[in-house]
Amino acid sequence: MSEPRTAAATGAPAAAAPPATRGRRADAERNRAAIIAAATAVFAERGGEVDVREIARRSGVGMGxxxxxxxxxxxxxxxxxEQEFTAWLTEAHERAAATEDPWQALSGFFxxxxxxxxxxxALMDSYVRTGGPTQECVQxxxxxxxxxxxxxxxAGLLRDGVGTEDLLSLSASLCQVVQTPGGQHRWRRLMTISLDGLSSRHPEPLPS
Incomplete structure (x- = not known):
C-alpha cells in the first residue's frame, strides 16, 4: 500500500489554519498586549511590588x-x-532627529x-534590584x-576630551540621584550644572 502523499510532496498549497485556531491566536495576542499595557501602567505607578491581581483586573483577564x-x-x-525601553528609545531618536540644534538634542536626551x-x-525598582539596565539596553x-x-x-559645542563613555557615565550617575531621597526634585538642577561642565565654553583640559 502506498503511503499518503503530503501537500509538500505534491506541490499543493498547505491548508490554511482553521478560523477557530486563528481566532484563538488573535485573542491570545490581544490578551498579552492588554496584560503588558496594564502592567506598564501599574508598575510605573506602584513599583515592582504590586500584586499581579491588580494587573489582571486592569487588563480584563483572569489569573489563569x-x-x-x-x-x-x-x-x-x-x-x-523591554517594551517601554523600545518605545522610549524610538521616541528619543525621533526627538533628536527633529531637533536642529545639536546641544538641545543632547540636553533633551538627558x-x-x-x-x-x-x-x-518600576524602572527605579528594577535598577535597585539588578544594579542597572540590561547590557543590551546599555549598548x-x-x-x-x-x-x-x-x-x-x-558643531564645536562640546568641551575637548569629552567622550561617549563620559556621557554614558554621567547619565547613569544622574539616574542614581533620582533614586535617592528627594532626588526626584533635585535632578534637574544637577543635570543643568553637569551639562554646563560639558560645554566648549570651558577651555580647561579635563583630567586624564
Missing amino acids: TLYRHFPSKEDLLRSSL EQVLTTQAHNR ECRAFIDVLRERCER
Whole structure:
C-alpha cells in the first residue's frame, strides 16, 4: 500500500489554519498586549511590588490567562520594561532627529532619560534590584549617545576630551540621584550644572 502523499510532496498549497485556531491566536495576542499595557501602567505607578491581581483586573483577564503568558511577576516586569525601553528609545531618536540644534538634542536626551526615571517606579525598582539596565539596553544607549556626541563635537559645542563613555557615565550617575531621597526634585538642577561642565565654553583640559 502506498503511503499518503503530503501537500509538500505534491506541490499543493498547505491548508490554511482553521478560523477557530486563528481566532484563538488573535485573542491570545490581544490578551498579552492588554496584560503588558496594564502592567506598564501599574508598575510605573506602584513599583515592582504590586500584586499581579491588580494587573489582571486592569487588563480584563483572569489569573489563569495572565500566568499562561507570564509564569512569574519577573517575566512580566521584564517584558514590560523591554517594551517601554523600545518605545522610549524610538521616541528619543525621533526627538533628536527633529531637533536642529545639536546641544538641545543632547540636553533633551538627558532630560528625557531622567524624566522617565523620575516618573517610573518600576524602572527605579528594577535598577535597585539588578544594579542597572540590561547590557543590551546599555549598548543601544551608548550607540545613540555617540551620535549625539558627534553632532555636538562637529558643531564645536562640546568641551575637548569629552567622550561617549563620559556621557554614558554621567547619565547613569544622574539616574542614581533620582533614586535617592528627594532626588526626584533635585535632578534637574544637577543635570543643568553637569551639562554646563560639558560645554566648549570651558577651555580647561579635563583630567586624564
